[in-house]
Amino acid sequence: MLQRMDTIARNLFPAGLALVALLFGATPIYLPGYSAIAPNFTLMVVFYWAIYRPDLLPTAVAFAIGLVQDALMGTPIGLNALLLIAVHGVVVTQRRFFQGKTFAVVWSAFTVIALSAGLLGWVLVMALVGATINPWPGIFSMLLTVALYPFVTWVQARIHGAVLPAGLHVPR
Amino acid sequence: MARLTAPIKVLVQRFAFLLLVVSAFVLMLLGKGEALLVDRFRTGVLDFAAPVMEIVSQPAAAVANAIENVKDLIHLRSENARLKAENARLVAWQSTARRLQAENATLRGLMHVPVELPERFITARVIADSGGAFVRSVIVNAGRRQGVTKGQAVMTADGLVGRVFEAGFYSARVLLITDINSRLPVLLEATRARAILVGDNGEKPKLAFLAASAEVSVGDRIITSGQGGMFPAGLPIGVVASVDGTGVRVSPLVDFDRLEMVRIVDFESAVPLPSSTEVAPRKK
DSSP states (O other), X not given: OHHHHHHHHHHHHHHHHHHHHHHHHTSOOOOTTTGGGOOOHHHHHHHHHHHHOTTTSOHHHHHHHHHHHHHXXXXXXXXXXXXXXXXXXXXXXXXXXXXXXXXXXXHHHHHHHHHHHHHHHHHHHHHHHTSOOOSHHHHHHHHHHHHHHHHXXXXXXXXXXXXXXXXXXXXX | OHHHHHHXXXXXXXXXXXXXXXXXXXXXXXXXXXXXXXXXXXXXXXXXXXXXXXXXXXXXXXXXXXXXXXXXXXXXXXXXHHHHHHHHHHHHHHHHHHHHHHHHHXXXXXXXXXXXXXXXXXXXXXXXXXXXXXXXXXXXXXXXXGTOOTTOEEEOSSSEEEEEEEEOSSOEEEEEXXXXXXXXXXXXXTTXXXXXXXXXXXXXXXXXXXXXXXXXXXXXXXEEOOTTSSSOTTOEEEEEEEEETTEEEEEESSOGGGXXXXXXXXXXXXXXXXXXXXXXXXXX
């Protein structure tokens, strides 16, 4: 019984991490112009777990995280949900590519995926609002996301190792 | 057995993925029409997250304040001199304002202009600076419980911040005047020319639907016109920053990077909206 509860807690862990990242990402830090180019922390979280433990962060959870993000950020509801499941889908289907690759390769792949997601989001928002939007805040936001990826990944890897000892679940 | 179920599993997964993609699109279209269910979901999440955000935002605000304090200390002498000069100027203005207020009251009485009741203010703290690249909004720690409702004007001492876009029970989202969805009826203070202030997610919103004959020059003040009834008239918004072939840009008076405390103007509950025929005879 206790062990089952433990397992459930561990399974909810990546989603919880995404929510914490979301709340911290929305904190006002009073830097000029920051809020417009704030990095997309949930993208990093979903990307990381889609590579290393997709069993703990299935597509439906990525979708739910996106919905909560949309509700909190005030973005059109469903927008981040779509972006996150798209990123999740791409990464999971290409998992074999990521396996055993150096960090530089994974980071480059993340750069491509983050910028593509940013582009898709930009196009979708323009379609929904019916007006053109300055692309630069979106580009800077994604560049900041890419720049912070190594740090966030380091933190996640530390937590991953501490909370989820290898052997409890064997990655597929 | 496992060999047989594997392809089915893949098929189910693909179908689930497709279903989620479709629901994301459906939600986006539903949300565009301000569906009640989407609104409920948004305010529910907001209320759920508000207490956490309130705690998380305090240290950040404290650090920002500490940095600000050090800056203030450095500029203490020059700031003091500036404030003394400003104070002298404002004292002169105060006597003028008092005289005009009295005169205005007399004239209003003579003209039978219905008295505008004072608005009620709800003070709130900004607990999240959300939105990212596509939305300009903040979350404040006051909601329906404090009397906040959708559509109310939000200001600081400097000027207009935006309007309440979603009101939860403990928290609310404020759409800034710079957001791409923001449309605000405004007046040029000096010439009383009407226009609509249109946000585009940039720092300087645009003046649209300004009459071609209207004279505009850089530095003109922009105020709310009060048209539409949700906003009080005459709230300061900004000054004209540039006038050129592409249009008129307005520089807001509020520094959106330093939003900390805001006042929400409870205008509707302060001013009951009787039909004008009822008001006129009662006034003597």
